[in-house]
Amino acid sequence: MRRLNAMWRLSAGLCLGLLISTASAAPQRIVSLNLCTDQILLQLVERERIVALSFLSQDPFSMAMHDAARGLPTARGNAEEVLALAPDLVLVGTYTTRHTTALLRRFGIPVLAVPGARSFDEVAHEIRIVAEAVGEQARGEQVIDAFETRLAQLKATHHEPRPVTTQFVSGGYSAGSGTLYDDIFSAAGHLNGAARSGLAGYGPLPLEKLVEHGPANLVGSDRRQGGPTLGNRLLRHPAIAGMGARELVLPARQTICGGPWNLDAAEQLRVRGARP
Template sequence: MTRVLAAASTFVALLAFADASPQPERPQRIVSLNLCTDQILLQLVPHERIAALSFLSQDTRSSALSPLARGMHTVRGNAEEVLALQPDLVLVGTYTTRHTNAMLRRFGIPVVAIPGANSFEEVRAEMRAVAKAVGEQARGEELIRQFDARLDQLRASALPNDEVIMQYRSGGYTAGSNTLYDSIYEAAGLINGAKRAGVKGYGVLPMERLIEQRPGIINASDYKPDTPTQGNRMLTHPAIAALGAQSIVLASRDTVCGGIWNLDAAALVRTQSQAP
């Protein structure tokens, strides 16, 4: 619990720092070097104000908004290519392109670092931070209203359900509390077995502890789902197969970054849990 609270405090402090950084009211040549800021930016400003997005923005497996990014200029994140674009704002992730970020700041280019979201509350905070940085606070609040309206609709339609769902992937990798998966499962009205087993954040859960939770649904990987891999082969283990759990695959593009697409994933989980 202490580690979770400390992480949340760090997240809020970083966003407060981003808010305190001097920015043009409405920057006109914005560069995003992070997949998650790519997608928020695409919802906030017209293409004319975007000088470049990250190369992942057009990856259909990674980005929920790849169709919107199609045809736009992309960059890999090195300082030289970003400087050549003469941006008046660069959006980055907290832990990515650190060398580039430092160099851009030395050249006097405003850089705003946005932490990744691990909960729906942090998704809202991300939207507000990017909206403020680009001078589109009203549009940012509208995105949050749309997100919350869809979330309220999902929660209001939830049926009484004690179904347990667990992510389980290669090496026993799973998602516990303080993860987007946990928020998605909660929105669907299901119990996150990894959270109940005490996993905080992303971690490894021994198979024996998975079986103890007796999940009715196992969230498998979408990496090569039709090809035998170490990750999906684990789910054929006799002890897991004996649970009779349904297997569901949530697309990476709906779970990697925070946004209304998370609620598409929650709706899919809900539908799976109610399937006969």
């Protein structure tokens, strides 16, 4: 504890000096402790301004921008580790690293908590608040404009009737209205079967509801699985096999966080999930 307190005092002093000297300047020593803020940050600032990203930033399964993150330092998210980096801004998720966030704020480190995006509108909002925090508002608007331009191009390819697509993963969990999947499906020109069955947010979708709306496409997960489980066996239920739905997988790295990679997922679904 003495070592930690000494580190806090040293780092707080360093950061106070940084804050005083850069009070009117954009942050130059930025740490991100969240997978989604990692990717927003990489779109907005030069690598030289990033002191560390989250440890997940190097994982190609989870991180859409893992190539851009390669070679940058990473942090696990404990307070001692972050304070030693003397950041002038720390980006965190709203529901992650809460203890570290509280301690950083206690010692005067600017912290911006960014909630996870549940829609494309929220993707734009998050880019804007991070862009303002790092002093890159113009760059933020460019990123948003590029996203919206590509989204409009995707929507221009839609045809009627729109196929029904449903996410259905281990345990019967699905994504209904008010989720990134809902907007991804819409961008691809598809209807969200779970939302049509009344599911709001993420949660279990009863098998009866799935069979009732009979989707043309079932979107599964590429999450690494261990041995067989009851949840996984549900996916092999005869009623599901009898629907004749096309089974597709959208990479987790394109759906976990909000950003341009969501449109990569939508493009894959548009092509692979088109009506026969």
